[in-house]
Structure formats: structure tokens, C-alpha cells
Amino acid sequence: MNPKCDIALIGLAVMGQNLVLNMSDHGYRVAVYNRTVSKVDQFLNSSAKGKNNICGTYSIEELVNSLTSPRKIVLMVKAGEVVDNFINLLLPHLDEGDLIIDGGNSLFSDTTRRVEELASQGILFIGTGVSGGEEGARNGPSIMPGGNSEAWPLVKEIFQAISAKVDDGTPCCDWVGDGGSGHYVKMVHNGIEYGDLQMISEAYDLLYSGLKLNHDEMYTIFDEWNRGELDSYLIEITRDIMGYKEEDGKPLLTKILDRAGQKGSGKWTGINSLELGVPVTLISEAVYARSLSSLKEERLEASKILAGVERVVDGNREEIIEDLRQALYASKIVSYAQGYMLLREAAQEYNWHLNYGSIAQMWREGCIIRSVFLEKIKEAYEANSGLKNLLLDDFFASALKESQGGWRRTVGRAVAAGIPMPAISAALAFYDGYRSATLPANLIQAQRDYFGAHTYERTDRPAGQFFHTNWTGEGGDVASTTYEV
Numbered sequence: 001m002n003p004k005c006d007i008a009l010i011g012l013a014v015m016g017q018n019l020v021l022n023m024s025d026h027g028y029r030v031a032v033y034n035r036t037v038s039k040v041d042q043f044l045n046s047s048a049k050g051k052n053n054i055c056g057t058y059s060i061e062e063l064v065n066s067l068t069s070p071r072k073i074v075l076m077v078k079a080g081e082v083v084d085n086f087i088n089l090l091l092p093h094l095d096e097g098d099l100i101i102d103g104g105n106s107l108f109s110d111t112t113r114r115v116e117e118l119a120s121q122g123i124l125f126i127g128t129g130v131s132g133g134e135e136g137a138r139n140g141p142s143i144m145p146g147g148n149s150e151a152w153p154l155v156k157e158i159f160q161a162i163s164a165k166v167d168d169g170t171p172c173c174d175w176v177g178d179g180g181s182g183h184y185v186k187m188v189h190n191g192i193e194y195g196d197l198q199m200i201s202e203a204y205d206l207l208y209s210g211l212k213l214n215h216d217e218m219y220t221i222f223d224e225w226n227r228g229e230l231d232s233y234l235i236e237i238t239r240d241i242m243g244y245k246e247e248d249g250k251p252l253l254t255k256i257l258d259r260a261g262q263k264g265s266g267k268w269t270g271i272n273s274l275e276l277g278v279p280v281t282l283i284s285e286a287v288y289a290r291s292l293s294s295l296k297e298e299r300l301e302a303s304k305i306l307a308g309v310e311r312v313v314d315g316n317r318e319e320i321i322e323d324l325r326q327a328l329y330a331s332k333i334v335s336y337a338q339g340y341m342l343l344r345e346a347a348q349e350y351n352w353h354l355n356y357g358s359i360a361q362m363w364r365e366g367c368i369i370r371s372v373f374l375e376k377i378k379e380a381y382e383a384n385s386g387l388k389n390l391l392l393d394d395f396f397a398s399a400l401k402e403s404q405g406g407w408r409r410t411v412g413r414a415v416a417a418g419i420p421m422p423a424i425s426a427a428l429a430f431y432d433g434y435r436s437a438t439l440p441a442n443l444i445q446a447q448r449d450y451f452g453a454h455t456y457e458r459t460d461r462p463a464g465q466f467f468h469t470n471w472t473g474e475g476g477d478v479a480s481t482t483y484e485v
């Protein structure tokens with residue numbers, strides 16, 4: 001009889017297969033199963049061929065029986081009810097103390113629910129973000145596990161072995177926290193990714209349609225940017241995309257339809273930020289920008305009707321490009337600061353103890369938003385774990401001071417040339433709002449009190465005392481407490 005397996009994985013799509021191969025490379029014995037069981041043999045006869053520590057199983061029962069105790073079973077299946085279905089199929093075969101791990105892109109609130117439901121039945125549950133795409137899964141992803149903390153010692157060694165590592169060997173995988181916090185951190189990661197993609201695309205728009213640079217010139221610019229503060233996976237692939245030409249010698253990028261797809265994690269981040277009341281403006285703008293891009297036909301019509309200006313950016317080319325680099329860098333700082341504001345509020349709201357430096361470390365390598373920049377975020381939180389806002393850290397505050405000139409000039413140029421920069425300009429508006437000791441919200445309060453008797457606080461009285469004024473002399477003096485206008 002074959003020795004029992006260390007861990008099992010259900011769901012042999014590419015991510016699942018690659019995680020299995022990765023675990024096998026690290027010496028773990030892995031049992032595999034898939035709903036369409038023919039894919040088990042297909043896998044064993046292709047990329048898993050010759051790897052005798054990968055064991056095919058053909059039923060849930062066989063899978064469960066092939067494991068050492070406590071059993072560890074990873075689900076890499078479609079998010080949503082498919083995860084619940086597999087949990088229900090597994091439950092009758094499991095013993096107390098066994099562990100189910102959901103490595104898919106589940107909504108964090110589903111994960112919180114599953115952790116609680118399974119805990120009441122004596123089963124451990126982890127919901128983990130896995131980022132880095134197919135390549136990451138194969139060679140070292142960023143792994144963000146959260147859930148039942150008793151489960152962490154059972155998989156810590158395996159997860160940290162297969163994860164990406166930073167230069168000093170630290171794994172890009174650590175315990176995130178209780179409930180759905182692992183999937184939450186992955187959701188924010190994906191939201192930040194939306195923001196990064198949008199900002200870079202806005203920079204490209206200014207270079208291409210504003211400055212009329214060709215793709216070789218843009219290749220050189222992104223290559224240079226990738227050597228400095230912006231050094232990151234996404235700038236690197238943008239450079240390579242600029243250099244990619246088809247057989248006819250034309251850049252492939254010019255032939256790709258300008259209609260962006262989305263799978264939902266940016267939207268989830270935006271929705272959650274509205275629910276928690278955190279101004280995560282850049283990511284939300286990035287989601288809306290994709291929605292606007294998808295209105296291709298309507299935009300084509302509108303482009304013939306609505307007046308604009310000629311999309312030309314004049315001036316010293318080198319200065320304009322350096323300003324743009326500064327705008328990108330400053331906006332990126334704001335975007336990550338907003339992402340961390342959301343994490344902080346979520347930790348409060350959902351009762352999680354998040355380690356912000358460790359989250360930056362998990363994103364440092366392996367995942368799509370990996371960058372040199374994350375090292376600085378890690379350092380900021382290591383220096384001050386109670387840091388209220390990343391923008392207030394010395395390093396980031398002075399980086400913004402230095403780049404704000406270029407940032408403002410860039411937004412000004414884009415506005416003047418009719419080039420939309422929703423993310424970069426939203427970041428600047430946020431920055432200017434956040435650093436304002438006073439905002440025009442006093443007028444909003446006056447208006448609300450005028451039309452709806454919603455009351456206001458006064459600067460010349462202690463906060464927490466509410467006043468109502470009879471603005472017209474006609475409406476009466478009764479403040480609104482029971483209705484909202």
C-alpha cells in the first residue's frame with residue numbers, strides 16, 4: 001500500500017495543478033481530485049508525469065482516506081456555492097481537527113461564515129489568498145492565510161515552503177488573522193492592482209496620445225522607470241508590452257480593443273470601502289474607469305457629438321515625462337495609503353489583529369503588485385506599528401513633498417488636453433483634501449440644516465453639541481431627528 005499523503009488538493013484547473021506541482025517539488029506527498037475525474041488522469045499523464053509523490057484519487061472518499069491525520073484539504077475551485085458544495089461533500093468523511101483550506105478567490109464574508117460554521121462542527125477552516133497567477137502558483141506565490149488560528153501550525157511549514165521569498169529568504173506568507181481576513185487582504189491586494197493598472201494606463205495615454213511617442217520610445221521610458229522608485233512587476237510587464245510586435249512589425253497593443261474586463265474583486269473593494277466609510281477613491285475610480293471603457297459603442301457615438309480639445313501636450317518633453325513619473329509615484333503612494341486605511345478600518349470593524357508590515361512583506365514578492373516600494377511600506381509599519389496613515393510616515397510625506405510639483409503639473413496638462421486621468425487626479429484631490437485643516441463641509445452642513453433641519457456643530461462651541469437654525473424664518477425651530485431628506 002502507498003504511504004499516506006501530507007495534503008490533498010481538489011480542483012485541477014491551472015492554478016490548482018501548479019500548486020500541486022509546487023508542493024511536490026518541495027517534497028510533499030499530495031493527493032489530487034477533480035469533479036471531472038478524467039482531469040485527474042490527464043494531469044497525472046502530463047505535467048505530473050513521473051512525479052511519484054502526486055497521487056490521483058477518483059472519489060471524495062478515496063481522497064479523504066489517502067491522507068494522514070489531521071487531514072489537510074485544499075480547495076482550488078470556483079468561488080461561491082461550489083466551495084460550500086465541496087465542504088458538504090467532505091464533511092461526512094472528516095474527523096474532528098481536520099482542516100479545509102479554501103485557496104480560491106472567495107468573498108471574505110463567505111469565509112468568515114465558513115470558519116464559524118465549521119468550527120461549530122469541530123472542523124478547522126482557512127481561507128487564503130493566493131496571488132501571482134499561474135506562474136506564481138508554480139514557482140512561489142504570495143499566500144495570505146486567515147481563519148481558524150488553530151489551523152495555522154498544521155500548514156505553516158508547507159505554505160511557507162511553497163511561497164515566494166524576499167531576498168533575505170523571508171517567505172511571502174504569514175498568518176493574517178481570524179475569520180475572512182486572509183481573503184480580505186487578498187481582496188484589497190486585487191483592488192490595489194486595479195489602481196496600479198489604471199494609473200499606468202493613464203500615464204501611457206499621456207505619453208501616447210498627448211506626447212505622440214511611439215512604442216519604442218515608451219519602451220525606453222518604462223524601462224527607465226523600472227530602474228527607480230517605480231521598480232515593480234507591473235511597470236516591467238508594461239515595458240515588455242510596449243516592445244511586443246506582431247509579425248507585421250506593428251505593436252500588438254495598438255490592435256487590442258480598449259474595453260477592460262473585470263472579475264469583481266475591485267468592485268468588492270469599492271463596495272466594502274463605501275460600507276466602512278473609508279475614502280478609497282483611487283481604486284473605486286479604477287473600477288469605474290473599466291466600466292466606462294466597456295461602453296465602447298456609446299463612446300464612439302459620443303466622440304462624434306461631444307466637443308473637446310485637441311489631445312496635444314506641448315512643452316519640454318523630458319520635463320513632461322519626469323513630471324509624469326512623479327505623478328505616478330505620488331498617486332501610487334496615495335493608493336496604497338488608501339488601501340491601508342481600509343485595512344485598518346476593517347480590522348476595527350471585524351475585530352482582526354492585522355500586522356500591516358507583514359502584509360506589505362507578503363505582497364513584496366510573488367504577487368502581481370510586487371514592487372520595491374512595498375519594502376518602504378514594511379519599514380514604515382515596522383518603525384511605527386500604530387502609524388495612523390502611511391502618508392504621515394516621514395519617508396512618504398517627504399516623497400510626496402518632492403513629487404507634488406510634477407504631479408500637479410501633470411494633472412493640469414491632462415485636464416488642458418482633455419486626457420482623462422481619473423485615478424491620478426482622484427489621488428491628488430484626496431491628497432489635497434486629507435492635508436486640509438478645513439474643508440467646505442461646513443457649507444454642506446448648513447445646506448442640510450437649511451432644507452432638512454439636520455443640525456450642525458459649531459466651531460465656537462464644543463464638538464458634539466448640535467444646533468439648528470431657522471434659516472428662512474418660516475420653517476420653525478424643530479430639528480430633524482426622525483427623517484432624512
Ligand code: 2AM
Nearest residue numbers: 011012013034035036039076077078082
Ligand atoms: P471541473 O474541471 O470539473 O470543471 C476551476 O474551475 C475548478 O473548479 C475546476 O477544478 C472545476 O472543475 C471546478 N468547478 C467549477 N464549477 C464546479 C462545480 N459546479 N462543481 C464542482 N466543481 C466545479
